[in-house]
Amino acid sequence: MKAIETLSHAGDNILSRFRDFSPARKAAAVAGASALGLAGAYVLDVWTLGTAAAWLHGLGTWLKGQSIFATSAEKAAAAHAFDAVSWYWHHPFSTARAWLTGSELTNPGHRKVWLYLHGFAALGAFSWWLGRRYHGGTGWSGIRMKPGDATHGSARWAETRDLARVLDFGFGPGILLGKHKNKPVRIPQKLKARHNKNVLVIGSPGCGKSYSYVRSNIFTAVRGGESIIVTDPKGELYRDMAAFLKSKGYVVKVLNLVRMWESHVKNFLDEIRTPLDADVFAQVVIATTEGGPKKGGDGFWDRAEQNLLKALALYVCYDENGDRRRGTMGEIYDLIASGDKDAVNRKFEKLPPKHPAYGPYMISKMAGENVWGNIIIGLGTRLQTFQQEEVRRITEASEIDLNLPGKEKCAYFVITPDTHPAFNFLASLFFTFTFIRLIEQADANKNGRLNVPVKMLLDEFANIVSIPDFEKKIATARSRGIECHVIIQSLPQLIRVYGRDSWQEIRACCSTVVVLKVEDDYTADYVSRQLGKTTVETSNRSREIRPLTGPAIFDERENRSVTARPLMTPDEIIRMPASQCIVFLPSPNDRERVPALLSTLGYTEFPEAAELSTCLQEHEPEMPVYPDELATERWIPVQPVTPTPEDVNHKQIEPVEAEPPILPSETPAGTDPENEMQNVNIEKETEPTETGTGRTAVPW
Incomplete structure (x- = not known):
């Protein structure tokens, strides 16, 4: 195999150099190569067919000597009929020169047989050409193609x-x-x-x-x-x-979205470098995930969820001053699942109007209570895979440089x-930002x-x-x-x-x-x-059968x-x-x-x-080090209340007091977050799904 590879590389090098020749040098190279090729072909022909001709001539001499009518001279010649075969095999150049120059030959019969062989070969090649022209070269039996005839179509296979x-x-x-x-x-x-x-x-x-x-x-x-x-x-x-x-x-x-513990990690929010990147990010997530059943709206729900996702992505990626910081998709889900509408509103209201997340969020906030709740539920359903710790882990940092x-x-x-499309949106994000x-x-x-x-x-x-x-x-x-x-x-x-x-x-x-x-x-x-x-x-x-008295029985x-x-x-x-x-x-x-x-x-x-050799091993991600001023704490979602059947029937659920998590950037120096924030009552209600089971709803 190495020899074949070496010859292939040598051929490629020769062809590449030939393409760089001037027309005159190309013509000279072609003429020289043709002359060498013809000379080599002639010597090879004399060596192979000449040896075969000597053997055939010797066979005829030997058969003639075996006849009962053979003379003593013919019998003596039969004893040495094949002696010339070895000489022709070992002296192709001498034979080629003698047969080409017309030098006096000891036994001209060998050369005659050699010429006869060429005649038979030419006749066989002509017959093969006629047959191929008649039957075509399709490779499919029973089909007689007409090369060169485009009367009804000119399709053919490449040669x-x-x-x-x-x-x-x-x-x-x-x-x-x-x-x-x-x-x-x-x-x-x-x-x-x-x-x-x-x-x-x-x-x-x-x-x-x-x-x-x-x-x-x-x-x-x-x-x-x-x-x-x-x-x-x-x-x-x-x-x-x-x-x-x-x-x-x-x-x-x-x-690796199948065996995530063997995967390198990739935080796709690191690819958000401008608000336009946030648009692309939100568009891909919405286009490649399912947000649950919708009723009408002509794409309204998808656009509303995309706008809110863009706002949340920009919020976790930029601090109040508009400086870039590390954000993760898990943080976005935690914001959605926290259930505290007022606390989230206060976070966005504290942003300056020029902050990239301010405008998209304020547009989403204009929706009515029922519409807003449906938008949150839809977006939370799309990102529900971030309830899994492994999904959070492989999207917390970036080892893959696009x-x-x-x-x-x-x-x-x-x-x-x-087998399922749950993580397809991560692959779509990968290829979209790679392009x-x-x-x-x-x-x-x-x-x-x-x-x-x-x-x-x-x-x-x-x-x-x-x-x-x-x-x-x-x-x-x-x-x-x-x-x-x-x-x-x-x-x-x-x-x-x-x-x-x-x-x-x-x-x-x-x-x-x-x-x-x-x-x-x-x-x-x-x-x-x-x-x-x-x-x-x-x-x-067609065959026509005629009477016996006719000129022919079959026509x-x-x-x-x-x-x-x-x-x-x-x-x-x-x-x-x-x-x-x-x-x-x-x-x-x-x-x-x-x-x-x-x-x-x-x-x-x-x-x-x-x-090739097998490579399969668990991978420990190399977590990148971020500057302290860019680090953020992960949002801790409030644990949802699991309603009992009695609560669902009577629409009465006891409120749960919870403290909304606060980013370090929102805690003024010298203040206590516990004294600054009030407890918020979170109501939970259960809506039926298509499968008949209940799911927790956030009444934003």
């Missing part, structure tokens, strides 16, 4: 010369697609045509998307020195690849549960691109994460050095998540489409239409005509073996776009596969 216009052969950096004639084919890092590096991969469950595409392209990213961001629903990619990537100098981080992948080699793994930070970083560079390209391998894209406005992000990220690999199970899955309009925008932003395996009719019909129609030849045979006729046929029908696409894949290649600059029928290439065929 080696078509692949060479946009792809490179052999292992190396870039985007691996599969293999053609047992050679790996990949989109090179330096593109040969004007297209993007975004790829849409379609494959039904169990077809080997991770085995033959994701892992393989992690290897190609390592070869190209690219950063990697991978969605890993099963956690197997991180387990198998982490140690290998660390050995290659990568900064490896994992956001700017770093554009500066140095990084490998970030995002592990989300594929924002990387694009900002690229725009700050003089060339408008990242210093280190970033490859995003979004496995199970439609199942585990929903990225708001992804169709816009994938369209604009390509020019910044970010390539997105959208990996789905079927097109209906993508339509379900992103809608009938947005999914087509996502598809249009992907110059390359890889179809590994299809099981549904919708995707099969789409792929068949995209492949197009080709012109095929059909034949109809057989054959009519041939051309018609249209899909390059592959939907049922053929569904029945396609798992070892093959369909690839819609990017368009060459001056050629038509031709689909390719390739073989899949498993990651185990890479030389790097031998370096």
Whole structure:
């Protein structure tokens, strides 16, 4: 394997140098290479076919000597019939010079047999060419294609010369697609045509998307020195690849939302650097969470909850003077769940009007009592995952730097549960702010691109994460050095998540489409239409039986005509073996776009596969140190009252006295918080849910 890799690198170097030659040097190089190639081919031909000709000539001499009619001279010649074979095998250059210059030959019969062999070979090649032209080269038996005839359609499969216009052969950096004639084919890092590096991969469950595409392209990213961001629903990619990537100098981080004790921590409020970032933060959370059943409103409740969430986020991130401080999403939930409306109002009323949280909160405060309570309940329901201590822990600090992948080699793994969507909003926040930070970083560079390209391998894209406005992000990220690999199970899955309009925008932003395996009719019909129609030849045979007195008993006729046929029908696409894949290649600059029928290439065929080892260990987060003036105490939520059935029926619940927690910044020097704050009565009432159980409501 190392020898193959060395030859591949040498070939790539030769081709890259050849492209830099001037036209005159290219012509001279081609002429010299052609002359050497012809000379080598002639010597090889004489060596192989010449030896075969000597053996055949000797066989004829030996058979003639075995005849009962053979003369004594023929019998003597038969005894040494094969002596010349060894000489021809060991002296190819002498034979080539003698046969080329017409030197006097000891036995010219050998040369005649050699010429006859060339005649038979030419006849066989001509017959093969006719058969291939007649039957076509589809790879599907029973289909007679008409190459060059576009009467009813011109679709065809890509050949080696078509692949060479946009792809490179052999292992190396870039985007691996599969293999053609047992050679790996990949989109090179330096593109040969004007297209993007975004790829849409379609494959039904169990077809080997991770085995033959994701892992393989992690290897190609390592070869190209690219950063990697991978969605890993099963956690197997991180387990198998982490140690290998660390050995290659990568900064490896994992956001594990399944086994949170093995996760690095990430506080997404650290990404709020401006009020605009708070808008994005609130929009993503509202768009990717469920706030419980709503009645009418035309999106009113979502917008109201988004505005309140923005206000709370800005409040915990900025102190009264507008200076940045550390805030966590757990603090936001504690504010909502405290149940003390008056205390929270006083906190916001103490803010100066120019504070970024003041305006959004005052707008929310204008809602009536009933509306305000519903807004609080809805937002609290969306953030109820912060009742779990593990969720609070992994969002309290930041070990994952979203700017770093554009500066140095990084490998970030995002592990989300594929059985429930409870933590999907955290993954959505991760990818949303990753796009924002990387694009900002690229725009700050003089060339408008990242210093280190970033490859995003979004496995199970439609199942585990929903990225708001992804169709816009994938369209604009390509020019910044970010390539997105959208990996789905079927097109209906993508339509379900992103809608009938947005999914087509996502598809249009992907110059390359890889179809590994299809099981549904919708995707099969789409792929068949995209492949197009080709012109095929059909034949109809008829046989007429005539009376015995006629000139012939049977009269057989054959009519041939051309018609249209899909390059592959939907049922053929569904029945396609798992070892093959369909690839819609990017368009060459001056050629038509031709689909390719390739073989899949498993990651185990890479030389790097031998370096893999399992890496699975618990992770202790490295908590960052904040300056004292930026530190805040965590809000301690008031314990809710659990009402009894009698209380619910009579609407009578004893009030509970509780002290609202106070931030250090709100406690004046020399004062006692206990004397400054009054006890607040908190009423709790229970509302029925769809499941029939009660939930605690906050009557704000």
